Amino acid sequence: MKLSKRQKAFADAYLTNGGNATEAARAAGYSPHNIGANAAKTLKNPKIQAYMKQRLQPIERKADLxxxxxxxxxxxxxxxREITARSSTYDNLQKMMIEDTTMKYSPGPKQQVEALELYLKYKGMLRNSSKELEDQQVAKTKADVRKSNAEADIMEAKAKRETSEDTSNININITPIRQDGGDDSAD
Structure with missing residues (x-):
């Protein structure tokens, strides 16, 4: 797997810049003419892919650990279980350790429950809310979207009607409202 200096520079820049192929190509000295297309093509190069995978393996292993x-x-x-915790305070101006303490403690019931909840959520075995409640929330969101769309359609129709130059066909219905909140049209 022999890469040119420019290909190696591209791959290294790509890995360190957050995955921006165009910027990696620019940093590696590729021609600015069609740099986006050339960057995409360079990124697909099997040798470059293999090099980047090889470079990432130790980092991924450490992250997994x-x-x-x-x-x-x-x-x-x-x-x-008994936990050993370390707390240290370092003074960067004087370049010296101010305090370095190690202590052992046993987690309380609340900490234990919270830790187990986190673990079960991580494993996908525990959800934040019940399935039924989650389904109701999804249905409500869909209903809210439908309502918003309907209101937008009504407002658009009103705007078209009000901006229409032909006003000869406009009917305005006024329904009086009684003081008690009832509708006078039913009387």
Whole structure:
């Protein structure tokens, strides 16, 4: 897997800039003429894809280890196991440690329940609300969208009617409203 200096620079820039191929091509010194199309083509190059995958493997492995450590810590809290915590304060101006404390504690019932809830949510075994409530929320949202669309259609029709130059065919219905809130048209 031999890459040219420009291809290697492109791949490295792509990995460090958040995945912007055009900016990576610009940073690697590719011609500005059709840079977007050339960047997309360069990104699809199998050699470059293989190089980037190889560069990401150690980072992904470390991230997986960090996630694994966090999950283990969460389960330790959830199971009520003794936790060792470290707190340190460092003075950057004087370049010295002010306080470095290590303590051990057992999580309380509330911490245990919260940790187990987080773990179960992570595993997809626990939802924030019941399925029925979630379905009702989705249905309400759909109904609200339909209502908004209907109101927009009504307003658009009113606007067309009011801006229409032909006013000979306009009917205006006025229904008096009684003081008690009833409708006088039914009398």
């Amino acid at each position: 960090d996630v694994d450590k966090a999950i283990i810590h969460l389960l330790d809290i959830g199971m009520g």
